[in-house]
Amino acid sequence: MAKAEKGHRRLESIIDSLAASYGSGRTIDSLESAALPNKRKIIEALDHVVSSIYLGFYSTRRLNSNNLRHYLGEHMHSSYEMLSGQIARAVVYQREGGGEPAAEDREFGEKAVLDVLAELPRLRDALHLDVEAAATSDPAATNAEEVIYSYPAIDAITVYRIAHEFYLLGVPLIPRIMSEHAHSVTGIDLHPGATVGRSLFIDHGTGVVIGETAVIGDDVKIYQGVTLGALTIPRDDKGQVITTVKRHPTLEDRVTIYASAIILGGETVVGEDSVIGGNVWLTESVPAGTRITYSATGAGQGSQTVTSLSDAQLSQGRARSGRDSKAADAG
Numbered sequence: 329m330a331k332a333e334k335g336h337r338r339l340e341s342i343i344d345s346l347a348a349s350y351g352s353g354r355t356i357d358s359l360e361s362a363a364l365p366n367k368r369k370i371i372e373a374l375d376h377v378v379s380s381i382y383l384g385f386y387s388t389r390r391l392n393s394n395n396l397r398h399y400l401g402e403h404m405h406s407s408y409e410m411l412s413g414q415i416a417r418a419v420v421y422q423r424e425g426g427g428e429p430a431a432e433d434r435e436f437g438e439k440a441v442l443d444v445l446a447e448l449p450r451l452r453d454a455l456h457l458d459v460e461a462a463a464t465s466d467p468a469a470t471n472a473e474e475v476i477y478s479y480p481a482i483d484a485i486t487v488y489r490i491a492h493e494f495y496l497l498g499v500p501l502i503p504r505i506m507s508e509h510a511h512s513v514t515g516i517d518l519h520p521g522a523t524v525g526r527s528l529f530i531d532h533g534t535g536v537v538i539g540e541t542a543v544i545g546d547d548v549k550i551y552q553g554v555t556l557g558a559l560t561i562p563r564d565d566k567g568q569v570i571t572t573v574k575r576h577p578t579l580e581d582r583v584t585i586y587a588s589a590i591i592l593g594g595e596t597v598v599g600e601d602s603v604i605g606g607n608v609w610l611t612e613s614v615p616a617g618t619r620i621t622y623s624a625t626g627a628g629q630g631s632q633t634v635t636s637l638s639d640a641q642l643s644q645g646r647a648r649s650g651r652d653s654k655a656a657d658a659g
Contacts, residue, residue, distance in 0.1 A: 360421070360425060360426035363417060363420070363421050363425075363426030363427060364417065364418075364421055364426075364501075365414040365415075365417045365418045365421070365501055365502060365505065366414060366417075367505055367509075369410050369413075369414055370410070370411070370414050370502060370505050370506065370509075371505075371506075371509050372410060373406065373407045373410035373411045373414070374407075374487065374490065374506050374509070376403040376404070376406045376407035376410070377403070377407045377445070377448070377490055378486055378487070378490070379403050380400055380403045380404060380407070380448060381448060381451065381452055381455060381486065382476055382486075383396070383399060383400060383403070385473070385476050385477060387399060404445060407441070407445070408438075408441050408442070408445065411437070411440075411441045411502070412434070412437040412438040412440075412441045413429075413434075413437065414437070414502060415436065415437030415440050415441065415494075415499055415502055416429035416433040416434045416436065416437035417429060417433075418499065418500045418501040418502055419433045419436055419437065419499075419500060420433050421500075421501070422500040422501070440494065440497050440499050443493075443497060444490065444493040444494055444497070447493050451489050451490065451493070454489060454526065455482075455485070455486055455489060457526050457527040458482065458485050458486075458527060458528055458529070459472050459475050459476055459482060460472065460527070461527040461528065461529040461547070461549075462475045462479055462481065462482065462529050462531075463475050465529045465531070465549060466529070466531060479533075480513070480514035480515065480516060480533050480534075481514070481516060481529070481530035481531070481532075481533045483510060483513060483514050484510045484511070484514040484516035484518050484530065484533065485518070485524075485528055485530065487506055487507060487509070487510035487518075488507060488510070488518045488520060488522070488524065489524075490506065491503040491504075491506040491507045491520035492520045492521070492522075492524075494506070494520070495520040495521050503520035503521075504520065506520065507519060507520045514533060515533060515534040515535060515536075516530060516533045516534075516536045517536065517537045517538065518536070518538045519538060519539055519540040519542070521540035521541065522538050522539065522540060522541070522542040522543070522544065522556075522576070523542070523543045523544065524544045525544055525545045525546040525547075525548065525581070526546040526547065527546055527547045527548075528544060528548055528550070529548070529549045529550070530549075530550045530551075531549065531550070531551050531552065532551060532552035532587075533552055534552045534553070535552055535553040535554075535588075536550060536552060536553065536554050536555075537554070537555045537556065537557060538550075538556045538576075539556055539557050539558060539575060539576035540575070540576065541573075541574045541575050541576045541594060542556040542576035542577060542578070542579075543576075543577075543578040543579070544556075544578075544579045545578075545579055545580045545581035545582070545583065545600065546581045546582070547581055547582045548579050548581070548582070548583050548584070548585075549583075549584040549585070550584075550585045551585065551586050551587040551606075552587050552588070553587050553588035553589075554585045554586075554587070554588065554589050554590075554591075555589075555590045555591065555592070556576050556577050556579070556591050556592075557576060557590065557591070557592050558575035558576055558592060558593070558594070559575075559592040559593035559594075559596070559611055560575075560593075561575070562575070573594060574594035574595075575593075575594045576592075576593075576594055577591045577592065577593055577594070577596040577597065577598065577610075578596070578597045578598065579591075579598045580597065580598060580599050580600040580602075580616070581600045581601070582600055582601045583598050583599075583600065583601070583602050583603075583604070584602075584603045584604070585598075585604045586603070586604065586605050586606040586608075587606045587607075588606055588607050589604045589605065589606060589607065589608045589609075589610070590608070590609050590610070591604065591608075591610045591611075592610070592611050593611050593612075595613065596610065596611060596612060596613055597613040597614075598610070598613070598614055598618070599613070599614055599615045599616035599617065599618060600616045600617075601616055601617050602614055602615075602616065602617060602618040602619070602620075603618075603619050603620070604620050605619075605620055605621035605622055606622065607622040607630070608620050608621070608622045608632055609622075609632075614634070615636070617636050618634060618635070618636055619634070619635040619636070620632055620633070620634050621633045
């Protein structure tokens with residue numbers, strides 16, 4: 329009994345010490361969590377939006393043309409109610425560090441959600457192409473249904489395309505909460521600020537990092553462990569990070585980046601139809617049709633070999649991509 333009381337007294341002392349640590353005035357000491365957006369509600373609302381996009385795959389109820397609108401409405405109303413309030417809280421927290429959202433904050437949240445939900449038909453068109461890209465590019469994929477149900481890249485790209493719309497509207501916090509949730513689930517870190525074209529295929533996906541100002545063209549293939557990152561972090565005279573400068577690379581159309589390649593820098597452009605081999609380190613631009621491979625030479629050393637496609641080969645690649653895009657659109 330005496331030992332239990334002693335342990336209890338020590339625990340109370342520890343609690344006192346921990347509580348006192350909140351008085352240091354640091355960011356981590358904030359007690360305004362009640363004013364912050366609720367992460368659980370944001371993820372729940374996100375799930376409703378994703379379900380609206382793939383309703384036939386997510387619903388546990390039998391669907392048909394007569395009840396489709398009703399079940400879509402359930403998901404849309406739920407996401408609208410949850411997200412509009414959370415966005416209002418994010419806006420007032422960013423502006424004032426907490427407090428009750430004003431009428432204009434609530435109006436902004438409601439309009440932002442409606443604007444994004446209005447884009448869902450277009451996003452479904454884009455995601456159809458992403459699914460088709462995976463289904464046709466991966467020989468291990470037996471059908472598109474398998475891709476939707478089981479491929480983490482589709483989860484990550486779906487959340488990205490939703491979060492990106494909120495990012496473009498200037499919604500604070502919410503897009504990153506969405507994308508980092510997808511990151512934690514899939515292992516793919518795809519920033520909502522990145523610009524991504526049609527038919528993105530991320531194979532396997534674990535460890536892929538795509539930075540905020542990265543630009544990715546159409547029909548791009550990216551394998552596990554690839555980083556599209558910043559080479560340097562620009563700062564102003566006061567040492568503050570300059571966030572308006574392009575920090576991450578550009579991949580033009582039909583580029584393939586194999587596993588664990590690292591491509592850095594906002595001025596780095598990988599020209600169309602290029603292939604960057606596994607483990608390549610790239611910090612400067614390469615023209616269209618470039619092939620770069622890495623070879624280990626022993627003792628922890630390696631070399632990179634650069635070759636180029638002919639104009640005829642580039643033309644064939646563009647023509648083939650055009651045919652594939654038309655076939656995907658027809659499908």
